[in-house]
Amino acid sequence: MTTASEPALSVRQILALERVLAGEPEVVAGAGQLDRPVRxxxxxxxxxxxxxxxxxxxVLTTGVLLAGDREAQAEYIRSxxxxxxxxxxxxxxxxxxAPPEVMRRAAERCGLPMVVLHRPFPFAELTEEVQSRLVRRKFAxxxxxxxxxxxLTGLITAGAPLQRLLDEIAGHSACPVVVTNLAHRVLATAGERSAVDDVLRDWERIARQAGGREGDGWVRAELGGRGERWGRIVLCGYRGDTATxxxxxxxxxxxxxxxxxxGGSAHSWEEQSAQSLLTDLVSGAVPARHLLPRARAAGLPVNRRTFVPLAVRGVGAAQLARVLRLLGLxxxxxxxxxxxxxxxxxxxxDQDAEALAAHFATRLRAEPGGGAPREQESAVVVAAADARTGWDDVPAGLREARHVADSVAESPADLDLPVVVRLRDVHLRGLVRLLRDDPHVQSFAERELDGLLCGADAEAELLPVLRTxxxxxxxxxxxxxxxxxxxPALYRRLESIEARLGVDLDDFEQAASIHIALLAHDAQQR
Incomplete structure (x- = not known):
């Protein structure tokens, strides 16, 4: 019996060969089965x-031993x-x-393609042509x-990441490649980006079809081991023959x-998929609308939703994902x-985004092993941007949340902060951090702090005192x-600072100017 892994030609392909066409072939039965493979x-x-x-x-025959015996003709087809x-x-x-009616009817009942050749045809030529083609296809x-x-073995030996393997597979198959878990959620993709996006845009329907049967170039293979399946790989729209x-x-x-x-990576494929998507969203290198199919295929609800961008410090991705599962978010x-x-x-x-974000942050700190020890709880920072109702606004929200988290990291350790920190909570420090790369701000910081930055001893001893x-x-x-x-020792140091900078720190405006310059300097250094 023909197996799926044996390269084969279809009945239709053989009938289209030039040598066969010379025999004037006519399909008299089983016309709907012409895509059957011929081994x-x-x-x-x-x-x-x-x-x-x-x-x-x-099977090629002249029927010489069947002529005149209607029962033999029917049995021949049945066999x-x-x-x-x-x-x-x-x-x-x-x-x-002329085509024998008994054989034609029997073939039609059995669904067996029956072809007659109207012109004399040397069967040896056909067998030679087909066998040589089959051998070449099998060798190829x-x-x-x-x-x-x-x-692929070379890439694995070299420690290549999953994406590099998939890119290699996509290069050989010349079609989009998708890896999913058993729930059809997309874990990774490879191939030409526009073609991949076309596949992901309608992935829910495609996954149902590809999960049940193969055809039209959709070829899948199960992933698993030791009797357990945990995913599948799908070649989407493969244009070669099914066997290959x-x-x-x-x-x-x-x-x-x-x-x-x-263990090609410390992260699971699900984590890698989320990391790739969120990194692309944060970077802005890919327009958000182009990433929407990937988000939907990864299992994120995106229709008529409110999106809450968060940035967390002090807790790993695995612990955060566990808390999300526990809360059903x-x-x-x-x-x-x-x-x-x-x-x-x-x-x-209809859900309260701020309340749920606060609940998430509170539960995160309370999780055993999910947050820092009680004496270090301030090291856990949950920063949030305002909720977004439009997908196109998500990248800006993620960048805002990350900016807030970074601003908090540069704040004094004893700063009193809410359980979820927002842009309004970082005040001047957040604004200065946003402007830290502006040349005018850089020049201002250097000019204001020049007296302390020009000497290593002063920068090491006096700058920390000024900062505090x-x-x-x-x-x-x-x-x-x-x-x-x-x-008294502090007073002497403050006097030295004022002398070096040429300012009076008791003057509010001068102190504020130095404070802004110091915030900008620290942001630039970090």
């Missing part, structure tokens, strides 16, 4: 030919059907000058299979299973750079306490 071509005149077949053969032959080709001539398929296996696509999908599945077993979690983890909540329009003094609202007792010095 081999077999010339046979014996009435009991079925016992000699193993499935997938196109081919039982043997799972692909088709029967009858050469018209002395035995049958085996070569491709080994080339793919070698390339099957080989490609199988080689790809083997590689992905091996990659996962060897749909969302994506991904670790970004510099110790920040982005969270994008997707809420129903201004951050505490010019509280000398608190500054002396925090720096473990006496009040």
């Amino acid at each position: 081999w071509v077999h010339v046979a005149e014996a009435a009991d030919v079925g016992v000699m077949l193993s499935g997938g053969e196109m 081919l059907h039982r043997a799972e032959a692909s088709a029967v080709v009858l050469g018209l001539g002395r035995a049958f000058p 398929a085996v070569s491709l299979s080994e080339a793919v296996r070698t390339a 696509g099957r080989l490609l999908a199988d080689r790809a599945a083997e590689a992905l299973v091996l990659h996962r077993m060897l 749909p969302g994506l979690v991904a670790e970004l750079a510099d110790g920040v983890t982005a969270v994008l909540l997707s809420l129903a329009r 003094y201004l951050a505490t609202g010019r509280n000398k007792s608190r500054t002396a306490q925090l720096h473990h010095v006496s009040r």
Whole structure:
């Protein structure tokens, strides 16, 4: 019997060969089955030919031993059907000058393609043509299979990430490649971006179809091991023959299973998928509307939703994802750079976004192992942007939440902050941080602080004192306490600072100017 991994030609493809067309072929039965694969071509005149077949053969005959015996003709067709032959080709001539009606009716009942040749045709030429093509296709398929296996194994050995493997698979298959979990949620994709977006745009419907059957170039292979399935890989719209696509999908599945077993990444594929999506949203390199199909295919509800962008410090992505699951809040979690983890909540329009964000932050701090110890709870920062009702506004919201989290990180450790920090809570420090790269702000900071920045000793000893003094609202007792010095020693240092900068720190406007310059300097340094 023909297997899915054996390269084959279809009955339709063989009938389109130039040599076959010279015989003026006519399909007289089973016209709806012409896409059956043909594994081999077999010339046979014996009435009991079925016992000699193993499935997938196109049988060529003149019917010389069947002429005049209607029962033998019908049984001949039935035996081919039982043997799972692909088709029967009858050469018209002395035995049958016209298509035999008994054979035609039997073939139609069995769904077996029956073709008659109206002109004399040397069967040897057809067998030679088809067999050579089948051998070449099989050799090409085996070569491709080994080339793919070698390339993927090399990438795995080199420690390549999942995306690099998928890019290699997409290069060989020349079509979009999608990896999903068992719930059809997209974990990773590869291929030409516009083609991938077309697939993801209607992924829910496509996934249902691809999950149940293959056809029209949709080839899938299961991912799993030790008797457990955990995902699948789908070649979407593969334009080659199904057998070769099957080989490609199988080689790809083997590689992905091996990659996962060897721990190709510290993060799960689900985490990598969320990280890629949220990183693209934050960076703004890809327009948000182009990322919407990816978000929907990843399982994030996006229709008529309220999106709450969060940026968290002090807690890892795995712990955040666990809290989301416990609270039943749909969302994506991904670790970004510099110790920040982005969270994008997707809420129903009638839900209270601020209350749920606060509840999430409170539960996060209360989770065993999910937050810092009680004496270090201030190290856990949950920053939020205002809720967004439009998907196009999400990237700006994520950047705002991250900006707030970074501003808090640059704030004094004893700063009293709400459980969810927003832009309005970081005040001047947040504004200065937004403007830190402006050349005018940089020049201002250097000019105002020049007297302290020109000497390494002054910068090391006096700058920290100035920073604490201004951050505490010019509280000398608190500054002396925090720096473990006496009040007279602090006064001497403040006098030195004023002399170097040429300012009077008791003057509100001059102190404010120095404070802004110091905030800008610190933001630039970080």
